Amino acid sequence: MNLIPALLVITFQSVTNGQNQQPMSRLNFFDIDLLRYCAEERRGNVMVSPASIKATLAMLLEGSQGATEVEIRSALRLAPTKSEYREQLNLFLEGLKTNTTGVFLQNANSVFVSDKLKMKKDYESLLKSVYLADVFKMNFGDIDGSVNTINNWVSKKTNGLIPGIVEPVNVNPSTEILLANAMYFKGSWQKSFDPKETSGTCFYNHGVCNKVQMMSMRGQFKYAYSEELRAHAIDLPYEGGRYSMVLLVPIDRDGCAPLIRDLPYMSLNQIVNVLEPYDVQLTMPKFTIDYSEDMVGPLISMRISTLFASSSNLSGIFDGDSPYINSMYHKVHMTVDEQGTVAAAATAAMVVPLIEDGVQLRVDRPFVFFIRDNELRVVLFEGRIEEPTPFVDASPAKAPTPVAPPPAQMMPSGPPAPVAPLAPPSKPVPEPVTRKLVQRQ
Ligand SMILES: *[C@@H]1O[C@H](CO)[C@@H](O)[C@H](O)[C@H]1NC(C)=O
Ligand SMILES: *[C@@H]1O[C@H](CO)[C@@H](O)[C@H](O)[C@H]1NC(C)=O
Numbered sequence: 001m002n003l004i005p006a007l008l009v010i011t012f013q014s015v016t017n018g019q020n021q022q023p024m025s026r027l028n029f030f031d032i033d034l035l036r037y038c039a040e041e042r043r044g045n046v047m048v049s050p051a052s053i054k055a056t057l058a059m060l061l062e063g064s065q066g067a068t069e070v071e072i073r074s075a076l077r078l079a080p081t082k083s084e085y086r087e088q089l090n091l092f093l094e095g096l097k098t099n100t101t102g103v104f105l106q107n108a109n110s111v112f113v114s115d116k117l118k119m120k121k122d123y124e125s126l127l128k129s130v131y132l133a134d135v136f137k138m139n140f141g142d143i144d145g146s147v148n149t150i151n152n153w154v155s156k157k158t159n160g161l162i163p164g165i166v167e168p169v170n171v172n173p174s175t176e177i178l179l180a181n182a183m184y185f186k187g188s189w190q191k192s193f194d195p196k197e198t199s200g201t202c203f204y205n206h207g208v209c210n211k212v213q214m215m216s217m218r219g220q221f222k223y224a225y226s227e228e229l230r231a232h233a234i235d236l237p238y239e240g241g242r243y244s245m246v247l248l249v250p251i252d253r254d255g256c257a258p259l260i261r262d263l264p265y266m267s268l269n270q271i272v273n274v275l276e277p278y279d280v281q282l283t284m285p286k287f288t289i290d291y292s293e294d295m296v297g298p299l300i301s302m303r304i305s306t307l308f309a310s311s312s313n314l315s316g317i318f319d320g321d322s323p324y325i326n327s328m329y330h331k332v333h334m335t336v337d338e339q340g341t342v343a344a345a346a347t348a349a350m351v352v353p354l355i356e357d358g359v360q361l362r363v364d365r366p367f368v369f370f371i372r373d374n375e376l377r378v379v380l381f382e383g384r385i386e387e388p389t390p391f392v393d394a395s396p397a398k399a400p401t402p403v404a405p406p407p408a409q410m411m412p413s414g415p416p417a418p419v420a421p422l423a424p425p426s427k428p429v430p431e432p433v434t435r436k437l438v439q440r441q
Contacts, residue, residue, distance in 0.1 A: 030054065030076055030302075031379045032263045035368070037298035039260050039384045045289045047332045047383030051096055052181040053295060055109055056328070058089045059131050059179060060307065063123055063317035068306045075304050090130050095376040102188040102239025105380070108157040109133035112150055112178040114140050118319045140175040143168050150180060157182035161333050176323045185334075185371065185380060187238035191219045193338035200391030203285055204253045204365050212388040213286040214364075215338055221282065222275035223359055225251075226266070231259050232361055233271050234280065242375050245336075246272060247284065248368040249361065256366035256384060268370055269377055284363035285388030288335045295328040334381065 031050040039046050054076060061072040078085040096107035111127060113119055115137045127133040136153075140146050150171075151164035165180065193215040202209035222235040232249045246268065250259045296308050306312050312324030371381040 028267050028269060028377075028379065029264065031268070031370075031382060033075075033302050034298060035382045035384070036260050036263070037301040038293065039257075041293075041297060043386065045287065045291065045383065045385050045387050047289045047291045047334060047381060048293075048295075048330060049183050049332060049381050051092075051378055051380050052107065052183045053299075053330065055089075055093060055096075055107065055131070056179050056181045057299075057304070058085075059109065059111070059127060059133060060314065060325070061085075062126055062131070063120075063314045064307070064312075065315050066313040067311070068313040071304045071306060075299075075302050086130050090132075092376065092378060093132050095373060095378060096183065096380070098242070100240050100242075102190075103243055104184070104186045105243075106157060106182075106184045108182045110153055110180045110182075111135045112138045112146070112180065114138055114176050117176055119317060120319060123317050138175075138178075140171055141173040143171050143173070146171050146175075150178065154180060154182050158184045158333075159186075162331055165329055165331050170327070170329070177317070183380070185243075187243055187371075188339055190237040190239050190241065191217065193217050195338045198286070198338065200393065201283075202364060203388050205386050207253070210387070211391045213391045214283050215286055216281075216283045218279070218281045220277050221280045222272075223278045223280055223361070224271070224275045226271065226274075228266060229259055229262055229271075230255060233275060234282065234361060235272065235275050236282075242373065243380070244372050244374055246370045246372055247363060248370075249363050250365065250367065253365040256368065256386070259368060260384065263368075268372065268379065272372070272374075278359045281360045282363075283361070285385070286335075286337050287385050287388040288333075289383060289385075290333050291383075292329065292331045295330045296325070299328070332381070332383075334383075 034048055034050050034053065035046075038048050057072050057076060058078075061069060061076070061078075064072060073080075073085070079088060093107065093109075096105060098105040109127075109131055111133055113135060119135070124135055127135060136149065138146050138149065147164075147166050147168055147170075150166050154165045155163050161184065162182070166178070171178070194217065197216040198213055199216075200211045201214045203212040203214075204210075224233050225231070226233060229248065230251050232247075232251070234247050234249075236245045236247065238244065248259060248263075248271070250256055252258075299305075300308060307314075308325050310324060314323055317323075366384060366386045368384050369382065370379050372379050
């Protein structure tokens, strides 16, 4: 049995006005755990869609019983009763569809099931009504035909950005069920970056300067510095304000791994709630991510394990034998550029570094981002960026600058200044002033 959530996304940016209190926040622990286990598994850029993985797991949850059900439900932190969590999840899935000026979001679920199997009728109707999923009967004996059907579906739902998710090797005549989830997001920044301000500057990864495409702008953004996380947090809104990209930028150049490790102690909602409007000079890299991973490893780390073992109990899906899942492919594509791509009752003390009349934030080291629906308080995508888009000097006179190891003094030593200085300021930059934000209800 194969489970394949395909995920995809594209350009974006963010802001926030999340007043609505939906019962989604308990789902956020899942998001943080997922990012952590995915980021620990490999280097480089990592990106996952917790929303799409949740949607897929929820569909499996409905067909599962015994230990399998308990594991999925507790990893997702769902309400204990079926009627409650169905309502939660249905609301969640309905929220993953938007088409407004500046933001287009589409989430689609499909179940490709072998025509040799008898799917339970009530399971099938539940998939359609609660999980908004399409069910396709497949002849997996026709491998090429099956691969085409699945890949065409994914390609269509992702507007061509993910042309395919399965290869002939992933499908065989004994395949029983293949679940696919496709998500597409395209957002324009509320405040776009001026491409003329984009230049090639250092981004430090593992102490090495890589020349990357850095975008720059000055504007009002919601911002805070978290002492607990030793990181800056900034909210970049997409047009319309419902969706945002939230960046968490560690103050230490090699602070990304500890940041991700410490995140479970502070929810993204808490972070977003303490952000306050500041005049910010923001410099951040453009980046593109193509990420493809089998989610079985991270999910097993999150204690969803019987689903992937012969002890799996999916007896609510089929009459007869209970299958198990052998893979769960997750594929994501995203681009962040000039045009496009969260706070309050926290118990955390937040400190804001002030420079002149504003804040300077230079994202020149590995960082974490979240794309968030501020209304539903749901994380659509999350990731870690270590390798932004390289800068290639277009001028024929000069060769591209080779990557050079940084001089020793560039390595962080002791607590670094919370805010890196900008390129030559016209005025001297005063010492950062820090002040405590008062806790608010
Ligand atoms: C699945 O769990 C249910 C309820 O615990 C149990 O009755 C059933 O026998 C189990 N089926 C399989 C295949 O393990
Ligand atoms: C979004 O809605 C507009 C008008 O309602 C429509 O023209 C457009 O095709 C839609 N976009 C997508 C990608 O479906």
